[in-house]
Amino acid sequence: MARVETTAEIGEAESSAEVWELFRTLFGQHRRRFLIAAAELDLHPAQAGALLQLDSPLPMTELAVLLACDNSNVTGLIDRLEARGLVARQPSSEDRRVKHVVLTATGRRLRERMLARVGRPTRGFERLSPDEQRQLGDLLRQVIRDDAAA
Amino acid sequence: MARVETTAEIGEAESSAEVWELFRTLFGQHRRRFLIAAAELDLHPAQAGALLQLDSPLPMTELAVLLACDNSNVTGLIDRLEARGLVARQPSSEDRRVKHVVLTATGRRLRERMLARVGRPTRGFERLSPDEQRQLGDLLRQVIRDDAAA
DNA sequence: TATTGTTATACTCTATAACTATA
DNA sequence: TATAGTTATAGAGTATAACAATA
Numbered sequence: 001m002a003r004v005e006t007t008a009e010i011g012e013a014e015s016s017a018e019v020w021e022l023f024r025t026l027f028g029q030h031r032r033r034f035l036i037a038a039a040e041l042d043l044h045p046a047q048a049g050a051l052l053q054l055d056s057p058l059p060m061t062e063l064a065v066l067l068a069c070d071n072s073n074v075t076g077l078i079d080r081l082e083a084r085g086l087v088a089r090q091p092s093s094e095d096r097r098v099k100h101v102v103l104t105a106t107g108r109r110l111r112e113r114m115l116a117r118v119g120r121p122t123r124g125f126e127r128l129s130p131d132e133q134r135q136l137g138d139l140l141r142q143v144i145r146d147d148a149a150a
Numbered sequence: 151m152a153r154v155e156t157t158a159e160i161g162e163a164e165s166s167a168e169v170w171e172l173f174r175t176l177f178g179q180h181r182r183r184f185l186i187a188a189a190e191l192d193l194h195p196a197q198a199g200a201l202l203q204l205d206s207p208l209p210m211t212e213l214a215v216l217l218a219c220d221n222s223n224v225t226g227l228i229d230r231l232e233a234r235g236l237v238a239r240q241p242s243s244e245d246r247r248v249k250h251v252v253l254t255a256t257g258r259r260l261r262e263r264m265l266a267r268v269g270r271p272t273r274g275f276e277r278l279s280p281d282e283q284r285q286l287g288d289l290l291r292q293v294i295r296d297d298a299a300a
Numbered sequence: 301t302a303t304t305g306t307t308a309t310a311c312t313c314t315a316t317a318a319c320t321a322t323a
Numbered sequence: 324t325a326t327a328g329t330t331a332t333a334g335a336g337t338a339t340a341a342c343a344a345t346a
Contacts, residue, residue, distance in 0.1 A: 014283040020271035022290040035218035068185035097304040121170035124293035133164040139286045140172040143274035247327040
């Protein structure tokens with residue numbers, strides 16, 4: 001394995017733009033894995049995305065926010081998942097306008113198969129030492145926290 | 151701002167699965183930003199994705215690989231981008247079966263507008279100290295390298 | 301009045317299979 | 324024979340606008 005010089009060793013400053021490019025590279029690779037995994041399970045990308053979001057029941061509107069699509073799309077999307085027996089609509093008892101989308105047992109199994117493909121760390125992450133895992137974890141938590149800060 | 155205890159301070163081991171979950175969180179946020187940015191520029195997600203890939207000219211087939219979709223989809227996708235004057239088909243001089251997709255001046259400008267929305271680091275990344283930038287950069291390069299290792 | 305979810309419409313995406321041109 | 328790209332087709336995704344039921 002070739003030794004890779006770090007920016008620290010070279011003495012150059014690492015810009016946030018450079019780090020962002022590395023992230024975009026990983027994003028792209030993950031997106032391709034996601035699309036391939038969805039196709040293997042006969043799910044369209046949006047369907048696979050919805051299934052992954054449904055860790056717990058969600059109102060239609062919240063699903064639309066998470067999928068970053070219009071409310072009206074969710075109706076058809078859930079119609080088709082429902083027709084395949086993967087989800088069910090559960091009217092809310094608090095607000096009769098709201099319907100919660102819930103995974104069926106079949107839906108949960110399919111979600112698990114999807115997670116087996118995209119929910120596990122890649123080799124690159126697994127090969128990090130315990131100390132590096134901790135470093136990376138701390139840095140990512142910091143990024144997520146500061147991204148969320150209004 | 152509340153102080154956040156790190157795993158190091160707590161003394162627990164950080165698993166690669168935990169780190170992967172943090173990455174998936176960031177991936178979801180980035181995907182939503184991407185979809186919103188594409189909609190703002192009147193681009194369908196696949197069109198925006200293609201534009202971003204076209205930093206340099208690419209054969210149709212390679213674009214299909216990068217977009218993780220069937221070859222036949224790229225034909226229609228590029229048809230529509232071409233109809234909007236964003237890209238052009240350039241027959242290869244080496245292999246007359248191959249066509250390279252090239253951005254027009256208009257296409258480049260639109261790509262730049264897209265990059266202005268998703269090609270810049272988020273606040274969380276910008277707020278990392280120079281030392282943290284270097285740490286994160288080194289860790290991500292290591293992950294990308296080991297992911298790529300056959 | 302505002303919000304949740306649906307419907308109707310028009311256009312785009314996506315995979316499959318069959319095809320043409322070139323290698 | 325194999326590969327690059329296209330065409331045709333069918334089903335799904337997507338935004339917009341208009342709508343009913345509920346808040």
